[in-house]
Amino acid sequence: MMIQFRDLQRQYDHVKVKVDEKIAGVVTSAHFISGPEVKELEQTLADYVGVKHCISCANGTDAITIALMAHGVGDGDAVFVPDFTFFSSGECPATTGATPIFVDVLKDTYNMDPKSLEAAIQAVREEEQLTPKAVVAVDLFGQPFDVPAIKAICEKYNLLLLEDGAQGFGGSYTDESGKKHMACSIGDIATTSFFPAKPLGCYGDGGAIFTDDDNIALLCRSIAVHGKDTQNLDDPNAKYNNIRLGMNSRLDTLQAGVLLGKFQVFRDEELDAVNHVAELYSSLLSDVSGLTVPVVKDGMYSSWAQYTIQLPDGADRAAIQKAMKADGIPTNIYYIKPMHIQGAFEGTRSSMAECPTTEKLCKSVLCLPIHPYLTDDEVRFVVEKLKGAL
Numbered sequence: 001m002m003i004q005f006r007d008l009q010r011q012y013d014h015v016k017v018k019v020d021e022k023i024a025g026v027v028t029s030a031h032f033i034s035g036p037e038v039k040e041l042e043q044t045l046a047d048y049v050g051v052k053h054c055i056s057c058a059n060g061t062d063a064i065t066i067a068l069m070a071h072g073v074g075d076g077d078a079v080f081v082p083d084f085t086f087f088s089s090g091e092c093p094a095t096t097g098a099t100p101i102f103v104d105v106l107k108d109t110y111n112m113d114p115k116s117l118e119a120a121i122q123a124v125r126e127e128e129q130l131t132p133k134a135v136v137a138v139d140l141f142g143q144p145f146d147v148p149a150i151k152a153i154c155e156k157y158n159l160l161l162l163e164d165g166a167q168g169f170g171g172s173y174t175d176e177s178g179k180k181h182m183a184c185s186i187g188d189i190a191t192t193s194f195f196p197a198k199p200l201g202c203y204g205d206g207g208a209i210f211t212d213d214d215n216i217a218l219l220c221r222s223i224a225v226h227g228k229d230t231q232n233l234d235d236p237n238a239k240y241n242n243i244r245l246g247m248n249s250r251l252d253t254l255q256a257g258v259l260l261g262k263f264q265v266f267r268d269e270e271l272d273a274v275n276h277v278a279e280l281y282s283s284l285l286s287d288v289s290g291l292t293v294p295v296v297k298d299g300m301y302s303s304w305a306q307y308t309i310q311l312p313d314g315a316d317r318a319a320i321q322k323a324m325k326a327d328g329i330p331t332n333i334y335y336i337k338p339m340h341i342q343g344a345f346e347g348t349r350s351s352m353a354e355c356p357t358t359e360k361l362c363k364s365v366l367c368l369p370i371h372p373y374l375t376d377d378e379v380r381f382v383v384e385k386l387k388g389a390l
């Protein structure tokens with residue numbers, strides 16, 4: 001049996017008719033940049049997430065950078081970022097000129113640890129070198145971060161809360177009153193990625209920013225297209241009136257078409273299907289001594305960008321990966337290195353973080369194949385081979 005880590009071919013077989021139709025429509029119209037599909041997608045996703053504005057852009061990395069730039073984050077600012085995440089979450093604050101301050105994560109959900117966050121904020125305040133400005137809270141592996149605790153800290157210290165929902169799109173958080181908040185509607189501003197392997201992926205690079213703030217939305221649109229004058233879009237020459245520095249970060253029309261073609265299946269079928277896969281994994285792995293399965297907290301719904309286990313103490317991870325690969329099962333390690341020891345931050349204030357949980361996780365985590373099209377038999381096969389390898 002050959003298993004795909006994320007089976008995009010099987011997905012294509014399922015969505016082919018709709019996606020092909022959209023692609024053909026874009027190619028026929030030859031409206032490759034800023035075609036009508038882009039606006040339609042933005043409206044569809046804004047409605048789904050429950051925010052006023054969705055601003056599409058070229059990828060999830062640009063989305064974070066644009067969101068930070070729109071809020072004036074830059075030189076002299078401290079931005080608090082989990083130590084256990086994809087590089088972009090910390091790279092983007094750094095490219096604005098701010099200093100990422102890495103914060104430890106929780107062992108069970110892999111998401112930002114509120115206690116570690118508060119300790120890091122206090123340390124920065126006491127040093128009086130940087131101004132605490134923002135928190136990049138990541139919905140890691142598909143599950144929203146600890147919303148009430150992180151929000152309360154942001155309010156207490158007057159920090160911008162940026163939700164990095166690159167992996168969380170489609171997930172949700174239900175608050176104590178029973179109100180459901182979709183991922184990418186949780187922060188003051190939120191971002192996502194449409195990288196092909198993400199919960200909602202396109203056929204190339206893509207990303208989006210979500211905000212309820214009209215002014216910030218205009219600023220994001222402006223920054224994403226060379227700082228053009230977005231206040232006067234009715235003026236045909238506004239496009240060439242550049243009132244600030246920005247970048248070239250558009251979602252192209254073909255990718256918007258692909259996402260429109262996939263969206264309904266994502267919302268109505270894939271999220272349930274991937275949750276079924278995760279539940280089956282967790283129940284089949286529950287009897288493995290010392291192995292930790294991912295925990296989804298009460299009120300949280302995950303979009304399962306990854307299914308990440310922690311191997312028992314002393315397990316030889318490399319040997320397990322090798323044995324599983326020989327059985328046709330790909331595995332990955334997200335993430336093998338804490339952010340604060342990445343070479344890019346060497347010798348900077350960012351490298352001074354103390355994050356023992358992240359360090360331990362980087363040594364013990366293993367991501368198993370997961371996607372909505374994995375069959376029960378395939379899940380059983382992966383589990384049987386993993387148990388054998390252990």
Ligand SMILES: Cc1ncc(COP(=O)(O)O)c(C=O)c1O
Pocket residue numbers: 059060061062085086088089138164166167192193194195205206207
């Ligand atoms: C948590 C997180 N943030 C940001 C990104 C960046 O997204 P992109 O690859 O679309 O730039 C990723 C992508 O892997 C991610 O996982």
